[in-house]
Amino acid sequence: MAKVNIGIDAKNLKAVAKLLSDVLANQHVLYIKTRNYHWNVSGPSFMELHTLFEAQYEELARGIDEVAERISKLGEPVPGTMAAFIKSASLKEDSTVPNQLTMISNLVKDHEACIKSLRNGIDDCEEKYEDSGTADMLTGLMRKHETNAWKLRRYLK
Numbered sequence: 600m601a602k603v604n605i606g607i608d609a610k611n612l613k614a615v616a617k618l619l620s621d622v623l624a625n626q627h628v629l630y631i632k633t634r635n636y637h638w639n640v641s642g643p644s645f646m647e648l649h650t651l652f653e654a655q656y657e658e659l660a661r662g663i664d665e666v667a668e669r670i671s672k673l674g675e676p677v678p679g680t681m682a683a684f685i686k687s688a689s690l691k692e693d694s695t696v697p698n699q700l701t702m703i704s705n706l707v708k709d710h711e712a713c714i715k716s717l718r719n720g721i722d723d724c725e726e727k728y729e730d731s732g733t734a735d736m737l738t739g740l741m742r743k744h745e746t747n748a749w750k751l752r753r754y755l756k
């Protein structure tokens with residue numbers, strides 16, 4: 600395969616790919632958690648939350664593809680196994696099925712953790728690695744997490 604020659608040095612390409620691999624791992628944990636909640640939610644807001652969670656995991660799936668393909672565009676192999684995702688993710692899965700409000704508050708916390716780590720990643724991509732393309736993509740993802748955190752937060756007192 601031809602070498603990637605886009606004005607970012609090889610060391611920085613690798614560093615950005617590693618950063619994106621960690622983002623990808625958290626996206627997968629949050630995707631599965633949101634889908635788990637879509638399947639297992641019950642209570643007075645069942646259909647509303649069932650539908651909201653579906654819209655959110657579908658959006659996460661689109662983000663997953665964007666991040667994975669960006670790693671490939673930078674010339675690095677894309678990690679694509681559950682074992683790799685679990686190993687690199689900072690988000691944790693649940694051991695039991697939580698109630699409706701706990702589901703919402705868990706998702707808010709996870710979206711907020713993603714927002715904070717993306718914010719750091721965006722700064723690193725711009726300042727340390729000189730990769731404005733990745734910084735721009737991550738900024739778009741961060742804004743989606745902000746919207747989803749807001750939609751969920753409004754259910755909580």
Ligand SMILES: [Fe+2]
Pocket residue numbers: 637653
């Ligand atoms: Fe479904």
